Amino acid sequence: MPRFRPLLVFLALLATGLVAGPQQTQPAEAAVVQSVLFEKGGAGYGCYRIPAIVRTKLGTLLAFAEARRTWCGDSQEIDLVVRRSEDDGRTWSAQQIVLSGTDADPNAVATRGNPTPIVDLETGRIVLLTTMDPGTTSRPRTPYVQFSDDDGKTFTKAKNIGAQIDDPTWGWYATGPVHGIQLTRGTHKGRLVAGTNYDVDGRAAGQLVYSDDSGETWHKGATDLRTDGMVPQEISVVEKVDGGIYAGARNNSAGTGNDSRAFAVSNDGGETYATSYTTIPGLTTPIVQGSLLRLRATDQGAKYNRILFASPADPERRRYLTIRSSFDEGRTWQSVAEGTRTTSDWSGYSDMTMLDTGEIGLLYEAGPVDARDQIRFARFTENDIGHPDAPTGPTTPDVSGLGNHGILRGGTTVVAGRFGQARDLDGTDDAIQLPFAESLAVGAGDFTAMSWIKYGARTTPQAIFWGYNLNEYSQFWLRAEPADARIRGLITTGGNTAAVATTKAYNDNAWHHVALQRKAGTLSIWVDGVQVASVASPAGSVSPGRPFKMYVGQRLDGAHHFDGSLDEVRIYKRAITAAELNSIRTSNVTTVPNAVLDLPLG
CATH class of the missing domain: 2.60.120.200 (Jelly Rolls)
Structure with a gap:
């Protein structure tokens, strides 16, 4: 793998509170800036978690998060909220509630979360997969879908799609949480694909789901139901240059800092896995969600392939959010030393998208005391994380x-x-x-x-x-x-x-x-x-x-x-x-x- 001179980009904390636009954390000419989009205690919510971000066909950024009413726990009254930016993350709208309550009563107690937004670039539609539980217990877990056909300004009423991609015998179910993708190559060009996971009879499965009609109907796709103790969860997907799908997962059964990442590949548009989930040696993280984003592709005119991976890098605790790269379609990944540290704070879940400017947009959990203190948005360029063709020296x-x-x-x-x-x-x-x-x-x-x-x-x-x-x-x-x-x-x-x-x-x-x-x-x-x-x-x-x-x-x-x-x-x-x-x-x-x-x- 190319070895870059280590580049540590430490993003300073911004002023507390929700802000309308980002404040720069470096001198004005610096490329790396960040803003706090969601902060503990803001808008009457006790905690914000589980970020997801996409760029729409019109170039608008949609930043989603779970707004947890009283505290940071996973099962309670949780609303799904979004903020919009029409200038590549320089300013943001006030947050709006996308989903809350039950099907019958939007004010009832319920957990609405695990956001998995997907942009259909053919129609411009934003498709949003989520998961619901009653809020007072963590079961049952039911997947939903809703749409926005006005660039993320409004969303339709959520529709229960449990009969399509869930199963009544499954005990746990979760969508994402991270953006899904639309395939751009091969036989299944235009298909929407996302990662999900479930468990049944004490076994865990990593699953892909897909839609060929802009999210109206969904299908169960590739499934890897494990019997060896591996627990593939929180699956992020990226399209390979050969048209295959690389699915990166959190291995929830791993010991601290040991085999905590796994991957599988589908070569038929997400319908089956060509390989089962296998741990990734050397890609050390704590047990936490991570996000993937394609930055470059040789079949689109780039000089090299590059996929980015965002995750905390401390093997024992959720801190040191770091961007690492693969230049060989996920076969190998940079080490922590070669990656770019985004923050020295505590950090957790993340998602990434490309901006209209060619910058990378990163939405991630972080805080000086707890990774759940804030959800921040950062912008940076490939110069900030290092080019493989730009070594330095005499x-x-x-x-x-x-x-x-x-x-x-x-x-x-x-x-x-x-x-x-x-x-x-x-x-x-x-x-x-x-x-x-x-x-x-x-x-x-x-x-x-x-x-x-x-x-x-x-x-x-x-x-x-x-x-x-x-x-x-x-x-x-x-x-x-x-x-x-x-x-x-x-x-x-x-x-x-x-x-x-x-x-x-x-x-x-x-x-x-x-x-x-x-x-x-x-x-x-x-x-x-x-x-x-x-x-x-x-x-x-x-x-x-x-x-x-x-x-x-x-x-x-x-x-x-x-x-x-x-x-x-x-x-x-x-x-x-x-x-x-x-x-x-x-x-x-x-x-x-x-x-x-x-x-x-x-």
Whole structure:
């Protein structure tokens, strides 16, 4: 995963009380601002909880919350309220009650909550799923739906849909609570999908529900009824670029900070799960709801895929609301250290949406004393949480004309080179990181990667180039392996691998020119202008994933540091000819076309 410089954005507390517009918590030019939308004791309610937020087709933000009449408990008199913003969260309307009481009496005691709003971008309708219990007990739990066809200004009377997506044998039922989605890809484009959960006979189930008629009727979809003790709850869904649905859940059976997140995938529009819920190693949170939001998608023109995950990050307590990212469609997630802390306060449930400005809007529970003190709204940009293609540090210029300047890591030193000056790497932490740039993705085509090397102090494996990925994934690398008396190059394309090696290590502390080349189904290695070995090469892309990482002088995970000097590092997006290669080797020619990287390293 890309490792960003940790960025901690501590959002200061605002003045207490409900405010009409946000107050900035940083200097005026700062991108990150927040406001308190709901606060304990406001409007006669003892507590506000369970935030959910969506942006309508017209760009209006709708921020929902449970307004709990006397205290913060889950089952009591609870109304569902909303606030609207027509300027991307800069100012907000007064709160209005969306749902209260029973079907017969809106003033009766009842629990109305678990808001799961979904925006139908085809019709503009806002569909709102909720769950009701009597308020004096926590059973039965019944799902409802209601609509707004005027941009969230008013909502219809709630309709009981228990017969559609509930079952009388189930003991517990809950919608969301977090926004649902409308599918935009594949056979089921336009379908509305949301997460629910229930229990029956001591077992717990994570369920998806869906509607193909703008929320008028609903269907039970994918269900994972567990028998192993896992309790998937509070499911947040996001559409994958392949049209599948990634469902992220709170695992309510986990011990503190241990396997507290789980996920499942549906590839048929939410009708069935292709995989059961599985815990997510490394995504550590307390036992709490978390929210998902797609930020970027390569099939929509972005350079990389990015899904955001918001949740408290302290493994034991609900605090340190942190934004983490996945760049591989939920397979792996950033660690806490790589994420962006939104607040150092206590924090709890959350939801996210994209704003018309391109900012991310975050609605979340927080407080200086208790996570249930307030519900806050924060706005921030991708700059605030870090780009995978924007590493920082001193650079060495790329003269290819494409601006792929290398970032110097660890403290490389300038030494005499084969031509002009070179960089000496200490074998410990020195390396040159290349930026994430589409021009460096050689894909399924031919390429030539080359460098002058001078080494010999150690016999450990030492990477010269390493690009795109590790292990069985698509990648390419060129590495000195003096303990095995060789320099070896390798490419992997979709699990198919080819490796080529010299019969000498060339670790004589003299300058040698080495190159790895793929040409017309052949992978070859060249040393000092001569092809010394070749093998058949598999077809396919060595760089399909986004974003990718590339290094000169180390492996992607920071291992196999080069101990010696490097000079004139280049990559060509074609198989250059033997004559061209030798003109570079003998005269340092810089006019050979199709270079995507040219680092003189002076």
